[in-house]
Amino acid sequence: MVVATLGVVQILAWGSSYYLLAVLAAPIARDTGWSLAWIVGALSLGLLVEGLVAPIVGDAIERYGGRLVLATSALLLATGLAALALAPNLPVFVIAWLVVGLGMGAGLYDAAFSTLGRLYGMEARRLITYLTLFGGFASTLCWPLSALLETELGWRGACAVYAAIQLVVSLPLVLTVVPREGSRPPRAPPSESEAGPSASRRSPERRRQFVLIAASFTITSAVSSVISVHLLTMLQLRGESLAAAVALGALIGPSQVGARIIEMLFGQRHHPVWAMVVSSVFMAIGLGALWADLTWVSAAIVLYGGGMGIRSIVRGSVPLAVFGAEGYASLMGRLAMPALVVGAVSPFAGAMALERYGIDATFAALTIAVIAGVVLSILLLVGLDRRTKPI
Numbered sequence: 001m002v003v004a005t006l007g008v009v010q011i012l013a014w015g016s017s018y019y020l021l022a023v024l025a026a027p028i029a030r031d032t033g034w035s036l037a038w039i040v041g042a043l044s045l046g047l048l049v050e051g052l053v054a055p056i057v058g059d060a061i062e063r064y065g066g067r068l069v070l071a072t073s074a075l076l077l078a079t080g081l082a083a084l085a086l087a088p089n090l091p092v093f094v095i096a097w098l099v100v101g102l103g104m105g106a107g108l109y110d111a112a113f114s115t116l117g118r119l120y121g122m123e124a125r126r127l128i129t130y131l132t133l134f135g136g137f138a139s140t141l142c143w144p145l146s147a148l149l150e151t152e153l154g155w156r157g158a159c160a161v162y163a164a165i166q167l168v169v170s171l172p173l174v175l176t177v178v179p180r181e182g183s184r185p186p187r188a189p190p191s192e193s194e195a196g197p198s199a200s201r202r203s204p205e206r207r208r209q210f211v212l213i214a215a216s217f218t219i220t221s222a223v224s225s226v227i228s229v230h231l232l233t234m235l236q237l238r239g240e241s242l243a244a245a246v247a248l249g250a251l252i253g254p255s256q257v258g259a260r261i262i263e264m265l266f267g268q269r270h271h272p273v274w275a276m277v278v279s280s281v282f283m284a285i286g287l288g289a290l291w292a293d294l295t296w297v298s299a300a301i302v303l304y305g306g307g308m309g310i311r312s313i314v315r316g317s318v319p320l321a322v323f324g325a326e327g328y329a330s331l332m333g334r335l336a337m338p339a340l341v342v343g344a345v346s347p348f349a350g351a352m353a354l355e356r357y358g359i360d361a362t363f364a365a366l367t368i369a370v371i372a373g374v375v376l377s378i379l380l381l382v383g384l385d386r387r388t389k390p391i
Contacts, residue, residue: 003127005177007134009170013107015142016162023146027155034090042097049101051340057106058333065181066115073107074171081163085156110336113316114329121325128316129264136257216376221343223366226350237359255305272317273381280374282307291363
């Protein structure tokens with residue numbers, strides 16, 4: 001029941017924040033005359049805020065539990081969306097997105113994974129997989145809803161409806177279903193206590209593992225952010241029509257969900273770091289094929305999407321498996337910050353790369369980055385194999 005509830009909350013949170021401007025950006029620009037770059041840039045600023053507050057959110061969940069933090073997320077999202085609906089000018093619109101960014105930081109995947117980790121300990125790995133299946137339908141469900149709301153009520157009405165949904169659906173669900181947990185005393189500062197059971201987590205090997213995971217997550221976040229924003233443009237630069245590019249891009253969503261289902265069925269037999277390696281390899285092969293401009297574009301995108309789908313599970317399951325349940329929420333916050341901050345600025349960097357260096361160089365840089373992620377994953381796996389075989 002808790003996972004299903006968090007799944008619904010995740011769909012609504014992603015749909016009313018991260019995926020909102022995919023539908024509403026153009027209508028907002030037409031209605032207001034504001035720069036489209038600034039409209040989309042406001043979302044980037046919100047994503048930056050999400051990354052900056054991630055460690056604070058993780059520590060709050062570790063100390064007080066996820067119920068309070070997720071409820072706060074619903075309130076922040078509602079406040080920010082209401083401000084968007086009423087924004088009389090661009091500065092207020094941007095400020096509203098900063099509030100939405102706070103809500104995203106307190107309520108999207110990292111916060112939900114941390115909540116499950118605090119509630120269920122090592123058993124949370126399987127539940128994290130289930131939760132990502134719900135999240136995979138966020139754009140599928142919310143993009144048509146956003147389009148319908150914009151058609152019937154305008155973009156301001158759509159934002160107002162999403163604000164109301166946060167208050168009358170998400171907030172009550174969190175408060176009534178997510179268990180209340182007792183507070184815990186604050187943990188020692190990170191400089192004295194790495195995440196994990198006591199002394200073993202302060203070892204150089206544990207610090208090395210943390211760096212490998214953080215670097216891998218950050219690279220993946222950068223690449224996926226560029227692809228999510230610029231894939232259609234990149235495909236058109238490869239000679240695809242807009243309709244064909246849209247159809248090809250639409251393969252990513254089903255590929256993500258399909259890969260998550262396969263991981264759910266078979267992944268429990270192996271250590272999650274194996275899934276981390278597989279996801280990186282799939283992404284590298286997919287992007288490498290796009291770089292090489294091979295004819296099997298659809299297969300390349302399916303491979304990339306499948307890798308990304310597994311990576312969403314890895315994001316929650318690998319830190320839990322490597323470091324354990326103690327301090328998991330705080331650890332997730334520290335891992336999320338660099339990944340989210342880099343992910344927020346990567347679309348701008350991707351646009352500059354496309355403009356200055358062209359499509360081939362951009363695909364090459366993305367492919368090399370993901371190959372670096374493969375190496376990091378293998379290094380992490382080799383380090384684990386010194387102690388234990390994957391299970």
